[in-house]
Amino acid sequence: MIPKKITFWGGPYLFILPCFVVYALFLLTPLFGTFAFSLTRWDGISFDNLRFIGLQNYKELFFDDPTFWLALRNNLVFVGGAVVFQCILGLAVALLLEQKLVLGNFFRGTYLIPFTISLVVIGIVFESILNPSLGVLDKVLTSIGLEEFTGLGLWLGKAKKAIWILIFIQAWYGFGWSMLIFVSRLKAIDPQLYEAARVDGATEWQKIVFITIPLLKSITAVVVLFATMWAMKIFTIPYVVTRGGPNHATEVLATWAFSHGLSYQHIGYGSTIAVVLVVIAMIIGSLLFRLTGMGKAQE
Template sequence: MANATGLVSQESPLVETPRRPSWKRGYSARERNLGRTWPVLVLFLPPAILLFTIFVILPIGEAGWYSLFDWSGYGRPEDYVGLRNFEILLGNGAFRTALTNNGLIILVSIVLQLPLALWLATLVSNRIPGATAFRLIFFLPYVLADVAAGLIWRFIYDGDYGLVASIASLLNVATPYVLADRHIAIYAVLAVVVWKYFGFHMMLFIAGLQSIDKSLYEAADLDGATPWQKFTNVTLPLLAPTIRLSVFFAVIGSLQLFDMIMPLTGGGPSNSTQTMVTFLYTYGITRMKVGFGSAIGVVLFLICVVLAFGYRRIFMKND
């Protein structure tokens, strides 16, 4: 329609905005991004797939194949036994002990280690004198190599020359040989596990706490909320993704525990501190039962895959 100046207004339905032909419009943003990333994919993806296949897929397939043979590792596997290695494994008392110990480590990690890490994180995340120094002290055990930690605690637990022996001598009581008692050795290992890894989870929780908006706590203070109410109604809900991630790391790490057990107890006494990985090393590598050890590896792999994917699908699907 014409306005007062005699010009056609832009709102007139009779006037259409000219459109460029489709061949002149150019590419969309998605197509432009794909055009930029395609050379990168062609350059870096094939080597990554090749390395993953060589060092992950092929060893997994070979372990599954070797588990069907009674093989010592020398020559070619020829003595085919089918699922006999798995039958022997499931009937082995030491393997059941290893499974139980792994479950116990997971339980202690979730029930004791993570709450301890969360409690310390809430303390040292505040601006208190010496907070940075305390963070460093609590995180130092995790920085220490697992083998070194096992050797240190083996000396501490030593009933003749270690710290436990010195304390028992000062108190004038009988010296306990902790690592030589099959009934309490696993609890000594659990204490070392908590000491070694709680600092890692504490740092995760500190990172999660620092991402929480401080204005929420100020609003809770204005409403007269107690510290416990602020923790349960503000901190825990907003820290839930970090807690779920920490539990995931604790479970998977507990299943793979090996480096610290071997120098500390070697799986003894009487297989009382075996985990699935130390059991695999003891019976599959040192005794040259590669077929039997491959069966252990297959079972451990299946347990890890089921727990990892099941946990992520159930508890971390929205993270």
């Protein structure tokens, strides 16, 4: 006689319990702690100075802090610019590498190198390159006879120029990852589709537009979502390269929260900015999730 199989309704939950504990310990706990501190005024030195002030920090942030709105605008510009450049560049390089070029595998690995380097190191390198007195860029422009472009040399000293330079750095850093994701999807496309299109007289451009791009829709949504989240919480590049300057022109929410939380020792106010950043990131992520159809069941 075969004994009955004994089942326990909570069995599946036991397997995910360790993951949930780690998730709660390293994400939920700091998140709730940050929200709790956002309701206080504290210098971060002694709990004797901790004072509950309710939503006063939020009121001050939304109505009395013009730099917050500037930082938010910069965040959105940064997200839009970095995501577009990163995705387009990643897709273009992926399509190029799929043309069976000589040393294609070598270049595929080379393009991934920036993504493996610390953002602090990347920031320091670009800051050195763009330095108006010691930087390599001005020297190269001078050596090839483009002296008139050197002197614009305060590359990071002009507001409109600085933010786009930071966007370029972020896109340069992340496009290798985007390229790798696109390449993996391109290899999964049935070659017979291209062969049938060739027989029908389709040009290479028509193959890309009518076959490749539509079949990359789902993976493009993934790339856009991840690139958006990375760009939304950007901190290292603006902080290392420009310190949020000139005159807050490259200030983003993360650097503004850091400045208040650690530099000015306004822990409560810095936590308030961090909470707002998290909420905005969640809203944008949720909208992208719905707009791209990633939340729908696969049919």
